[in-house]
Amino acid sequence: MSGLVKRYGGVVALDGASWSAQSGQVTAVLGPNGAGKTTMVECCEGLRRGDAGEVRVLSTDPWNAGADHRARVGVMLQDGGLPNAARPLPLLRHLRSLYAAPAPLDELVTRLGIADFASTSVRRLSGGQKQRVALAAALVGRPEVAFLDEPSAGLDPHARLDVWDLVREVADAGAAVVLTTHSFEEAERLADHIVVVASGQVVAQGSLAEVTAGERLEDRYFALTRRSAA
């Protein structure tokens, strides 16, 4: 993404944001509420169109991308985006059938602990359960690029570890995984590349060592986001 600008009426959500993510890596996007993370990721998913600047995902403009491109990209939205009447296992089986080379569903279901509520309708699932189904839905097509909006927020500690292990494996298998997070621990433990966003701009990006320059990530984050807000 290069120089992306996005306005909602008078609100400038993105003010010339530039960053990139690589295959085989987990990229964590950090930033305060309202910094523009979701807008950035939605532009990458082809759900929103920037007012200026350029977005490329797998060398394609996601806004104009066709079904072939979308099949190569996995998306987990912040609100889950799951149909309320669906039951997790039939839903995931259906999604799996849409892809030429999907991930092994049994393994995904077991690893994310979905088997325990596989036949409960989505509307009756807890927030954390819905999140696990949404993550499975994003990964079932074995995407080359996965955008995960706060994939472990609100999960219990065991589920969080399961999600981290899975995300690591998906990246190790060659995918570019981009996740938004408010968790320093998540970024430190999982990310190969960190992007810090504040007030619609990327204020730092690089490896953990590059971004922190010897400080704790938390301290560096507060310094970066406070300065840009001033």
Ligand SMILES: Nc1ncnc2c1ncn2[C@@H]1O[C@H](COP(=O)(O)OP(=O)(O)OP(=O)(O)O)[C@@H](O)[C@H]1O
């Ligand atoms: N659909 C919309 N209409 C109008 N303004 C919006 C819309 N979506 C986002 N905004 C505004 O754009 C800015 C960036 O919002 P965005 O959701 O991208 O931030 P975020 O970094 O993802 O925040 P959070 O951490 O709270 O999820 C905010 O000021 C927000 O109020």
